[in-house]
Amino acid sequence: MKEDIELRIWDFVEGTCSPDEKAAVQQNLDTDPEWQRIFREVKEMQQLLAQEPELPSLRFTKNVMEEITRQRIAPAAQSYINKRIIWAIGIFLGTIISAALAYGFRQMNWRDNSAPVKEFKSLDKLNNIDFSQVFNNNLVNGFLLLNIILGLFFLDRFLANKRRKHQSGGF
Amino acid sequence: MSTGVNDNELIARVKAGDQQAYAVIVQHYQGYVFTLVLRYVPNREDAEEVAQDVFIKAYRSLADFRGEARFSTWLYTIARTTCLSFLRRKQQPVHSLEKPGVHEAASQLTASETPAVEVKTKNELLRRAYGLLNTDDSTILTLYYQAEQSLDEIGRILGIEPNAAKVRVHRARTRLRDKMLQHFPREVKDLSSF
Numbered sequence: 142m143k144e145d146i147e148l149r150i151w152d153f154v155e156g157t158c159s160p161d162e163k164a165a166v167q168q169n170l171d172t173d174p175e176w177q178r179i180f181r182e183v184k185e186m187q188q189l190l191a192q193e194p195e196l197p198s199l200r201f202t203k204n205v206m207e208e209i210t211r212q213r214i215a216p217a218a219q220s221y222i223n224k225r226i227i228w229a230i231g232i233f234l235g236t237i238i239s240a241a242l243a244y245g246f247r248q249m250n251w252r253d254n255s256a257p258v259k260e261f262k263s264l265d266k267l268n269n270i271d272f273s274q275v276f277n278n279n280l281v282n283g284f285l286l287l288n289i290i291l292g293l294f295f296l297d298r299f300l301a302n303k304r305r306k307h308q309s310g311g312f
Numbered sequence: 313m314s315t316g317v318n319d320n321e322l323i324a325r326v327k328a329g330d331q332q333a334y335a336v337i338v339q340h341y342q343g344y345v346f347t348l349v350l351r352y353v354p355n356r357e358d359a360e361e362v363a364q365d366v367f368i369k370a371y372r373s374l375a376d377f378r379g380e381a382r383f384s385t386w387l388y389t390i391a392r393t394t395c396l397s398f399l400r401r402k403q404q405p406v407h408s409l410e411k412p413g414v415h416e417a418a419s420q421l422t423a424s425e426t427p428a429v430e431v432k433t434k435n436e437l438l439r440r441a442y443g444l445l446n447t448d449d450s451t452i453l454t455l456y457y458q459a460e461q462s463l464d465e466i467g468r469i470l471g472i473e474p475n476a477a478k479v480r481v482h483r484a485r486t487r488l489r490d491k492m493l494q495h496f497p498r499e500v501k502d503l504s505s506f
Binding site for chain 1: 326327331332334335338339342343344346347350359360363364367368371372373374375376434435437438439453457458459482485486488489
């Protein structure tokens with residue numbers, strides 16, 4: 142209960158509450174001695190917290206500036222991300238996906254004229270594909286491996302970007 | 313909080329090659345950055361070294377600052393990550409809120425166990441009380457009250473939601489007051505009418 146009152150008074154003192162809430166708190170402060178006591182505590186604490194920051198040694202700025210003269214501003218991270226490479230990887234991935242889809246469609250029998258009740262027959266035929274033969278194929282295995290590597294590569298880039306954004310706070 | 317001259321204006325000048333404009337920025341923010349670093353690195357010499365490193369890193373990365381947030385928020389984010397890297401290098405523990413036992417250990421300290429240095433000023437009282445808090449609490453209070461960051465900005469710096477920042481600020485305030493009353497009851501009574 143006290144904590145709730147305290148939190149409301151902090152919001153009131155720091156001006157972070159709505160006008161309605163402000164009026165309600167003000168009313169309590171005008172009438173309730175307990176609220177008045179907590180208000181005094183909060184004000185004292187607020188004054189105590191608003192202290193000047195500590196200062197480093199007098200040479201601080203000079204030391205920094207001496208070091209700065211030996212430094213250069215690095216180019217922005219965005220400037221050295223080559224978009225053409227990203228596009229090339231995207232096109233490559235798109236080609237692989239298209240090839241995989243084309244291969245899958247070729248395995249299907251599109252001339253099946255079965256009645257609607259048997260519309261899933263073509264899917265049954267999909268089950269007849271000997272996947273062990275397909276996945277033993279070195280070329281397909283190679284494609285799969287490449288996909289996995291590219292997937293991991295993109296995941297790594299995604300996480301790295303996320304971390305960088307998080308560290309810079311999206312500034 | 314800014315340098316008086318618009319921060320973004322100064323940064324544009326620095327980016328254009330005017331290194332001396334950066335001295336104005338350093339001069340203005342040195343206290344805030346140093347105080348924030350002290351919350352992680354209590355040793356003043358180390359803290360000064362880390363604070364210098366913060367300004368040098370900020371200078372080198374200035375091209376990445378797009379002015380979408382306040383410069384101070386960006387700078388404190390760099391300060392925080394630099395402190396954490398420093399502590400990792402030195403392998404000093406950061407007393408996080410998530411770390412179990414920190415509060416218990418701190419609360420078990422009795423008033424007689426705290427160094428018997430007379431606390432004469434409010435500043436000194438606050439500095440010593442901050443020393444009794446865990447790093448998360450002292451950092452969030454420093455950002456809110458001394459570095460004048462909003463809850464949104466604190467959320468950005470610490471990677472938390474503004475609402476979570478608000479709750480943490482309140483809990484940290486409560487713990488700070490408890491520590492002061494527990495360890496410096498006489499000083500608190502002298503300095504205010506708690």
